[in-house]
Amino acid sequence: MNIQFKKGVLELCILVILDKKDCYGYELVQTVSRHIAISEGSVYPLLRRLTKEEYFTTYLQESTEGPPRKYYSLTTKGKTYLKQLIEEWNEFSTGVNQIIKAGVNDE
């Protein structure tokens, strides 16, 4: 898949995962990379940007094994943003699917 396209969607994926539950960085990276081939390091700049934009807050939580982990949690602002992204995504993918269907039917 085209890498530039994938980067845009990565943001949406991370927001969706965090909407379900708070996660630490490693967990987020693993969840995404199980489904999509990504350069794992690129998740961290994204997390940092979305935190600075106040879509996430972070907190440290003790771990049973090793040092405390940094958890990311979706804010209300982040939830609103996620809703907007999902709408955009649905509109976009419906459009693409329609074009594909029309193209295939014509042949």
Add this chain to the structure above:
Amino acid sequence: MNKQQFMKELNRSLKKLPDEERRDISQDFEEHFFIGKQEGQSEEDISSSLGSPGQIGKEMLAVYHLDQVQSAASTGNMFRAIWAVAGLSFFNLIIVLGPFIGLLGLVLAGWAVGISFTVSPVLVLAELIVNPEASSIFEFFMSLTLAGIGLLISFGMLKLTKWLTKTFIWYLHYNMRLVKGGAKYEYR
């Protein structure tokens, strides 16, 4: 690349950031390596999955400077943000620096016209002193009209410059979202 090499290269690419910011970023990757190793991965595997530390550093710089310019849109912050986003990849360089240079030319030209029109009566008065015979009252009134137009243009430029700054920050942001990292990025 083992963890130490990865962290060293990452830190090198972050050296322009404030200490606190850099420590925070390193901490995130320390955590990533720690948990990865706990799950039985080797340092080499973890770092190759993460990708190029230099590229991660560039993205971190862009994120930082973009945040800075949003909280204070000073000229210095603007240039640093543009530089950081343009530095992400060759693609970014063209789609960020190209429009910026074009707009900068336009803004500078607009200001030059506005300011020179506004000060034109001063120039006519100066000529009146240096060379009284050659100047006319007509020139002076013409220059007053020009000054009026110049003030209008300057006022318009003030609005335009503010608006363009805001729009360009938005454009940088849009770039980060879409082409962050660009095609140079390697993945498994």
